[in-house]
Amino acid sequence: MTSRPIATTRNVMGVPTGRLAVWWVLASETVLFGGLLGSYVMMRLRHGAWADQAANTNTWTGAFNTLVLLTSSLSAVLAHQAAERADGPKAALLLRCTILGGGVFLMVKAFEWTHEIREGFTITSGLFWSFYYTAAGLHAAHVVAGMVIMFIVSLTAARNEELHRVENVGIYWHFVDVVWIFLFPLLYIAK
Amino acid sequence: MSGLATHPAVHHDRGFVTYLWSTDHKVIAMQYLFTGMLMALIGGFAVYVFRMQLAFPGQSVPLFGRVSSGQYNSLVTMHGTIMIFWVAMPVLLAAFGNFLIPLMLGCDDMVFPRVNRLSYQVFLLSAVVLVASFFVSGGAFGGAWTAYPPLSANAAYNLTRYGATLWVVAVALEFVAFLLGGVNFITTAMNSRAPGMRMFDVPIVVWMIVIASILFMASVGPLLAGAVMLVFDQVLGTGFYDPATGGDPILWQHLFWFFGHPEVYVVLLPAMGIVAEVIAVFSRKKLFGFRTIVYTAVATGVISFFVWAHHQFVAGIDPRMASLFTITTLIISVPIAEMVFCYIATLYGGSITLATPMLWALAFVAEFLLGGVTGIFLGAAGADIYLHDTYFVLAHFHYTFFPIAIIGAFTGITFWFPKMFGRMMDERLGKIHFWVTIIAFNVIFIPLFITGAAGDHRRIFDYSGFPDLATPGLQRLRITATMGLVSLLSVQPVFFYNFIRSMVRGPIASANPWRANTLEWSAPSPPPHGNFAELPVVYRGPYEYSTEDREDDFWPQHLPDDSPTPVASVGDRRSA
Numbered sequence: 001m002t003s004r005p006i007a008t009t010r011n012v013m014g015v016p017t018g019r020l021a022v023w024w025v026l027a028s029e030t031v032l033f034g035g036l037l038g039s040y041v042m043m044r045l046r047h048g049a050w051a052d053q054a055a056n057t058n059t060w061t062g063a064f065n066t067l068v069l070l071t072s073s074l075s076a077v078l079a080h081q082a083a084e085r086a087d088g089p090k091a092a093l094l095l096r097c098t099i100l101g102g103g104v105f106l107m108v109k110a111f112e113w114t115h116e117i118r119e120g121f122t123i124t125s126g127l128f129w130s131f132y133y134t135a136a137g138l139h140a141a142h143v144v145a146g147m148v149i150m151f152i153v154s155l156t157a158a159r160n161e162e163l164h165r166v167e168n169v170g171i172y173w174h175f176v177d178v179v180w181i182f183l184f185p186l187l188y189i190a191k
Numbered sequence: 192m193s194g195l196a197t198h199p200a201v202h203h204d205r206g207f208v209t210y211l212w213s214t215d216h217k218v219i220a221m222q223y224l225f226t227g228m229l230m231a232l233i234g235g236f237a238v239y240v241f242r243m244q245l246a247f248p249g250q251s252v253p254l255f256g257r258v259s260s261g262q263y264n265s266l267v268t269m270h271g272t273i274m275i276f277w278v279a280m281p282v283l284l285a286a287f288g289n290f291l292i293p294l295m296l297g298c299d300d301m302v303f304p305r306v307n308r309l310s311y312q313v314f315l316l317s318a319v320v321l322v323a324s325f326f327v328s329g330g331a332f333g334g335a336w337t338a339y340p341p342l343s344a345n346a347a348y349n350l351t352r353y354g355a356t357l358w359v360v361a362v363a364l365e366f367v368a369f370l371l372g373g374v375n376f377i378t379t380a381m382n383s384r385a386p387g388m389r390m391f392d393v394p395i396v397v398w399m400i401v402i403a404s405i406l407f408m409a410s411v412g413p414l415l416a417g418a419v420m421l422v423f424d425q426v427l428g429t430g431f432y433d434p435a436t437g438g439d440p441i442l443w444q445h446l447f448w449f450f451g452h453p454e455v456y457v458v459l460l461p462a463m464g465i466v467a468e469v470i471a472v473f474s475r476k477k478l479f480g481f482r483t484i485v486y487t488a489v490a491t492g493v494i495s496f497f498v499w500a501h502h503q504f505v506a507g508i509d510p511r512m513a514s515l516f517t518i519t520t521l522i523i524s525v526p527i528a529e530m531v532f533c534y535i536a537t538l539y540g541g542s543i544t545l546a547t548p549m550l551w552a553l554a555f556v557a558e559f560l561l562g563g564v565t566g567i568f569l570g571a572a573g574a575d576i577y578l579h580d581t582y583f584v585l586a587h588f589h590y591t592f593f594p595i596a597i598i599g600a601f602t603g604i605t606f607w608f609p610k611m612f613g614r615m616m617d618e619r620l621g622k623i624h625f626w627v628t629i630i631a632f633n634v635i636f637i638p639l640f641i642t643g644a645a646g647d648h649r650r651i652f653d654y655s656g657f658p659d660l661a662t663p664g665l666q667r668l669r670i671t672a673t674m675g676l677v678s679l680l681s682v683q684p685v686f687f688y689n690f691i692r693s694m695v696r697g698p699i700a701s702a703n704p705w706r707a708n709t710l711e712w713s714a715p716s717p718p719p720h721g722n723f724a725e726l727p728v729v730y731r732g733p734y735e736y737s738t739e740d741r742e743d744d745f746w747p748q749h750l751p752d753d754s755p756t757p758v759a760s761v762g763d764r765r766s767a
Contacts, residue, residue, distance in 0.1 A: 005300035006726060007293060007383040017302050021378045028370050028408045035413025035449075039420075039431075039442055047437055123429055127437045130429040134419060 022168045026175045029142075033179050036138065037186060040131045044190075053128035055191050056121055061112045062188035065105050066180065069143075072101025073177050076150075076170040079157075083167060088160035095154040095166065098173060102147045109140060132187050139183055142176050214304035215720055219311050220290035221611070224604075226318060227282035233322065234273035235680055237266040246666075246673035248653040260652045261350055264333030267650075269325070271336030272358065275454070276365050277318055279596035283461040284369065284407075285314070287603050288376050288400040290611065294711035294718060295394050297385025297727040297749070301375045310371035317364035324357035332358035335650070337447060340432035340440045344424040356425050363418045366411050373404035385710065385749075388729040391482060392748065394709045395733075398485050399464030403457045406492045410453035417446035441506055448499035455591065456495045460488055462599025463530060466552045469606050470534055471734050472707045473549035474541025475744050478734040480533040487526035487533075494523045504572045505579045513572040520570030524563060531556060531563075542737075542744075546705075547621035548606035554629050555598045562590030565640070580650065583643025586636040593632055601625075601686070608693065609700030613717040616697060620689040627682040634675030638668035706745045709733045713749045 008017060044050050079094035113133075123133040146169070153169045156162040210218065236254075243250075244258040251257050258266070289307065293300055301307045324331045332354040334343040346352035380401045384393065420431040421443065430436025432443050471478040478484070500508055500516040534556055543549070565587040568574045578584060608616050639647075642665050647654075654661045654669075703712040710729070714722050727749035735746040 005298065005302070005304060005721075007296075007298035007300050007379060008302045010298070010302075010383040012384050013381050015382070017378055017382045020382060021303065021374050024374045024377055024408065025370075028373075028412055031409055031412030032415050033412070035446060036416035036419075038413070039416070039446065043437075043439065043442070049437075123423070123427055127430060130420075130423065130431060134423060134429075138416075138419065 016164060018164055018168050019171065022171050026172070029175060029179075033135075033138070033182070036131075036135055037182060040135065040186065043127065043131075047127070050126075050128040051191055053121075053126050054187070056116070056119070057132070057188050058112060058115075059188045061108060062184050065108050066184050068101055068105050068108065069177050069180050072098045072105070073170075073174055075101065076173045080167045080170045083157065083163040086160065086163065088157045088163055091163065091166045092154040092158035095150050095157065095169070099147045099150050099154075102143050102150075105143060106140060109136070135183055136187065139176070139179050142179065146173050146176050212308065214300070214308045216289045216293050216301045216304065216307060217611075217718065217722075219307050220286045220288075222311050223281045223289060223314070224286035226315060227278050227286060227600075230273050230277035230281075230318060234270050234278055235683070237270040237273070238676065239680055241266045241270070242673040242676050244652070245654075246670040248655055261330060261333060263652045264335075264349075265325075265331040265351065265354065268333055268335050268358075269321075269331050272321070272332075272362070274592070274596060275336065275458070276362060277321065279458040279592065279600075280365075280369060281314060282600045283458050283465075283596065283603075284400060284403060285310075285372055287396070287461060287465060287607075288372065288404070290607065291394075291711060292376055292379055292397055292400065293383075294610075294714060294722055295397050295709050296380065296383060296388065297710045297723065297729065298379065298383045299721045299723065299726065302379045302383055303375050306371055307375050310368045310375070313364055313371065314368035317361045317368060320357055320364060321361035324354045324361065327353040327357065330354055337451070338421070338443070339447075340421065340424065340443050343443075344421060344432050344440075346425070352425075356422060359418050359422050359425070363415060366415055366418075369404075369407055370411065373408050376404045377401055377408075384729075385726065386728045388748075391485070392729050392732050394464075395467045395478060395481065395484060396461065396464030399460040399467075399488060402488050402492050403460040406453045406460075406495065407457045410450045410457075410496065413446045414450035417443055441503070441508075444503050444506055445499070448502045449496070451502065452499045453492070453495040456491055458595050459591070460491070462555065462595040462602075463488070465599055465603040465606070466555045467534060467537075468707075468709070469548045469552040469602055470537050470556075471736065472606075472705050473544045473546060473552070474538050475544075475736045476537055476541040476734075477736055478533075479536035479539075481732070481734060484530055484533050487529045490526040491523060491530075494519060494526070498523055498570075501570050501572075501575070504575045510572075517570060517572045521567065524567060524570075527563060531560060547616070547618055547625060548602055550622065550625050551598055551602035551605060554625070555594045555602060558590060558598060558629070558632070559594040562587060562592075562594065565590060578643065580648060581643040582639040582647040582649060585649055586639040586643055589636050589639075593636075597628075597632075601628075604690075606705070607711075608690075609704045610711055610714075610716050610718070612694045612697075613700055613715075614693050614695075614697030615700050615704065616693040617689050620685055624682055624685045624689065627685075628679060631675045631679035631682065635672045635679065636675075638672045638675075642668050642672075703747075706743075708735060708745050708747050710748055713747055 011017065013020065075094045075097040079091040079098065082088075082091040082094060121129050123130055150169050150173070153162070153165045157166050213219065240252050240255045240258060241263055243252040243255075244263055249257070289301070292298075329351045331351065332338075332343075332349065333351045334349040334355060338358070342348045343355055346355065349355055380393065380397055420429070423429040424431050424433065430438040432438050432440045434440065467478055467484065497519045498516060500512060501520045504513050504516075565583070569578060569584060569587055605616055605621055608614075645665060647660055647665065651657065651660075654666070700716045702714065702716050704716075705712070710727050711718070713727055729748050730751055731746065731748055733748055737744045738746050
């Protein structure tokens with residue numbers, strides 16, 4: 001495909017360059033969400049009254065979405081496995097299953113938010129809601145980005161090209177999962 | 192590697208459009224350098240206008256006209272923002288990082304050339320957004336470069352509704368650009384070193400740029416999150432920073448300075464690295480304590496995450512916390528001092544040549560020292576409560592940032608100019624530019640230490656309303672500072688003339704005009720696409736100067752032990 005510089009093909013650390021880069025991207029993402037959630041936790045500890053606002057979130061919807069997102073990671077792992085066996089078409093198919101999982105997640109979120117906004121809980125209804133929409137919204141943006149990247153990766157993977165990308169996008173997707181695993185208890189369970 | 196082209200990257204970049212879309216690391220470095228220089232002109236013009244207003248309040252400023260208080264706020268804000276985010280970072284980190292990392296590591300390019308290109312394009316977009324904000328209704332953001340809420344969050348206070356939001360967007364875009372660049376720098380340095388290049392064969396400047404990139408990456412996230420919250424406060428009317436809704440303006444200060452203090456070291460470390468390279472080459476001596484310098488840089492980086500609240504001593508933080516941050520702040524000066532001692536030890540007994548790059552490097556050490564020492568006053572909570580937000584603080588951080596962003600950049604540009612453009616700069620013009628710049632710099636900021644200690648508050652548009660501060664004595668000092676600034680700015684055309692003339696007509700430079708060891712000097716000047724005819728292999732560390740038993744006083748990293756210039760024993764040198 002593209003001609004790569006020799007630099008890209010070197011491997012001094014013994015970790016493939018692409019994977020190494022993904023980990024560094026995740027390091028920067030970690031502090032991004034860390035800063036946001038850290039601010040939320042510090043402020044929530046000082047404002048017991050937020051619990052009244054948090055009581056209006058729907059734990060079951062959140063739990064269902066957690067299930068959907070974690071399941072979508074399973075197919076990402078299976079895609080990685082298929083890529084290791086050099087079975088590109090199967091990896092592409094499994095990646096598209098993951099994209100579907102992301103789609104379901106976003107759909108549930110859309111219904112959930114529509115309901116909440118109809119009830120009058122908007123981003124300006126109080127600081128809890130501000131954090132709720134900002135954090136979940138930032139996370140949803142990452143879900144969308146992951147779906148787009150995964151689709152692009154599935155295109156090359158289907159042709160049995162650039163199969164190392166399947167693992168790399170999978171790592172990113174697991175990270176998106178992990179962020180949600182923090183968001184779910186902080187925004188839904190803690191009433 | 193099956194199917195992949197593994198020859199040195201070959202590009203055919205001709206014409207302006209292909210230039211903009213080039214993935215060559217050297218082209219991208221030049222794009223960052225020239226964009227940074229252009230932004231420096233804007234930042235320099237801004238400071239000229241508001242310093243004139245301070246020296247001659249209410250009078251018409253040549254080339255600008257009368258300065259309104261709103262314009263004054265915008266200019267001060269934009270000066271700070273531009274100089275830190277659009278000059279210091281693109282020049283020191285991105286331009287030198289892009290130019291030097293692949294060359295010094297013996298690579299044909301960065302590991303992700305297209306990500307690299309994207310990084311510059313996002314950066315360019317951020318610069319366009321920022322400059323565009325001058326022209327929106329209300330003008331550019333006027334809430335100071337630290338953008339403290341509620342001033343920054345509420346258009347009723349900062350009076351620049353659109354400018355404020357564009358400012359946050361521009362800064363956020365700029366951060367994205369540097370995250371993309373940083374991923375490239377770090378992975379290239381980790382994974383793509385030349386065969387034989389061990390960790391401590393990597394030149395110090397590459398170490399510094401990589402450590403700086405890691406610091407940036409680890410500190411900028413919370414501020415990006417904070418920026419999202421700030422935009423929501425401005426545009427959607429949320430109240431993250433508004434006490435009326437249960438929010439907290441101090442939250443922004445924490446998020447900002449958690450990034451803001453490591454940011455000082457993000458720009459300092461590359462400058463330190465550049466200076467170290469120059470000092471070693473022009474002292475013809477092995478860099479003293481190479482490993483110590485690396486360790487102190489790492490230590491500085493780690494400690495820099497625990498000092499941020501020293502910016503907030505008067506913000507109502509818990510006094511016990513203030514003591515804690517006083518201690519960490521004073522501790523951080525230890526590794527930096529150690530680094531400076533290593534530089535001085537490198538100079539000691541060296542055969543020093545005072546070429547222009549070396550003059551800049553020495554000036555960096557001397558001037559930065561003053562910045563560091565005055566920082567001790569401000570790091571101690573007790574003294575800071577008196578000096579906070581005065582011109583003393585301003586003079587202090589200009590004694591750190593001017594050496595970093597300006598002196599450091601000139602050190603690097605004059606040193607690597609032959610490699611960048613294949614021609615030598617004019618030494619005489621270089622020295623004239625150096626001396627006037629350095630003297631003028633001190634004329635600007637020494638008076639400001641004095642006015643600051645006398646109580647001059649930083650954020651005042653016109654002192655005539657403050658009888659205690661509007662004394663003739665203080666006003667004379669303000670005028671002196673402004674005169675220093677005008678001389679500083681008026682000598683910069685000498686540099687630009689020298690730069691452009693040398694680029695076109697300077698004497699042709701050899702591959703290694705400074706007789707230096709690091710790998711970039713083994714490539715032709717300027718290096719072609721793909722950099723090296725044959726990718727180099729590394730045989731030794733980067734600072735083998737004046738080795739005994741060798742005729743030459745330098746020993747390039749890529750020469751095998753028994754070939755071209757050496758004489759006599761190669762002793763215990765590694766043979767791999």
